[in-house]
Ligand SMILES: Nc1ncnc2c1ncn2[C@@H]1O[C@H](COP(=O)(O)OP(=O)(O)O)[C@@H](O)[C@H]1O
């Protein structure tokens with residue numbers, strides 16, 4: 001099915017003897033925005049790292065537009081058009097704000113995003129462009145992290161807890177910018193612990209619990225009670 | 236006057252030590268690799284310089300244009316073929332492997348070139364000097380110093396103003412996230428080692444022109460390089476030049492007091508400095 005941008009088949013992940021993900025089957029359609037929710041330690045970040053190629057898998061476990069990519073290295077996955085905004089921002093401290101953005105564009109894919117477009121989206125970054133990335137506030141750093149991923153002009157962008165540790169007003173700024181970002185037919189995965197934020201911007205969701213999908217469905221029609229049950233594992 | 240002369244000789248000698256150290260500093264900065272074989276690679280470069288000068292009948296400084304790309308190629312292959320496999324959270328494997336490499340290089344050099352001391356013949360350049368007042372400054376040490384400053388300046392510029400330098404800094408900061416930017420760290424590490432050994436090639440040829448060398452002298456060059464890097468502060472290339480100069484001056488002033496004290500004075504100065512400034516004068520890398 002070519003209208004699926006990404007599918008996982010029995011995706012598992014291990015850290016040594018510890019198994020973090022169990023046989024996950026997920027799919028994301030072209031242009032779709034899905035949410036991954038789940039409590040701390042549910043395996044959301046592990047899932048993002050697996051898709052991005054930072055955790056290794058069997059080739060067939062992750063299929064991107066009919067191509068098995070599970071066994072590729074992260075740099076190869078990046079050139080295919082998948083970008084990750086990692087949890088905790090993880091900017092390069094030795095690089096200035098602008099250098100962080102430029103290095104994001106290294107993969108050299110064509111598309112709407114470049115420095116100019118990003119500075120229009122987040123004008124504060126242009127003001128701060130020559131500062132070390134570590135001198136920015138948390139919210140501004142998150143803008144750089146998002147910008148860095150966009151610079152790759154990805155077809156699929158993964159956001160891992162972009163609101164973590166930020167003030168509500170900053171979270172609002174960033175979430176207000178999301179529709180502009182995800183326009184243009186880009187597909188997106190939004191990982192959040194804040195359930196209402198995640199459901200508001202997504203079409204479908206998966207709720208993870210201890211490395212398994214506990215619930216999946218339509219973000220707009222799902223009942224809150226069903227989510228609480230899946231989220232906390234009360235039966 | 237003797238003292239001023241010793242001081243100037245020491246500063247110029249520091250240039251050579253900075254050349255020994257720059258490659259070490261670069262690879263430690265990019266991939267946290269401590270290369271025990273670095274001194275032997277310097278000696279290998281001197282021998283390659285010897286072979287090229289003999290085979291082609293050219294001046295050693297000209298031979299450098301052949302030795303530099305040879306060493307760079309060796310660096311890339313060495314990194315991708317062996318050293319990348321040793322890198323990880325544990326610092327011990329790269330230490331052991333580069334130690335083994337050091338032994339192998341020494342033995343191969345011994346086998347191919349024998350233990351007889353060799354020297355690169357730079358002709359009249361070796362005795363040329365310029366007079367400044369009562370002082371006479373050798374052209375060769377001056378040239379070595381000039382080359383060292385030029386190389387450090389270029390490396391610094393490369394590190395902070397080019398796309399390759401940006402990739403080096405990014406990989407050094409966070410290897411995983413750098414991979415997400417489409418950077419293959421194995422390739423970047425290969426390039427860093429190639430660059431480090433290109434600098435080492437220059438260091439080896441300048442060493443061979445300056446003094447006799449034989450397969451066993453790598454260890455001492457490694458120590459001088461380490462001392463310069465640590466005095467200057469890890470991860471700071473200009474600091475490495477300053478470290479080299481401090482070490483060079485300490486040695487020549489020590490020798491001025493008593494000719495037998497040259498090396499001892501250098502090591503004691505190094506120990507005093509790390510006793511009071513354990514992170515060197517201009518540290519840039521934390522941890
Ligand atoms: N590097 C690691 N080594 C060992 N265990 C890990 C590592 N990273 C995550 N884990 C474990 O894997 C599980 C899932 O973690 P994670 O994917 O970070 O969850 P989430 O992002 O949903 O909070 C947790 O139990 C966590 O302790």
Ligand SMILES: [Mg+2]
Pocket residue numbers: 044045046087161
């Ligand atoms: Mg997480």
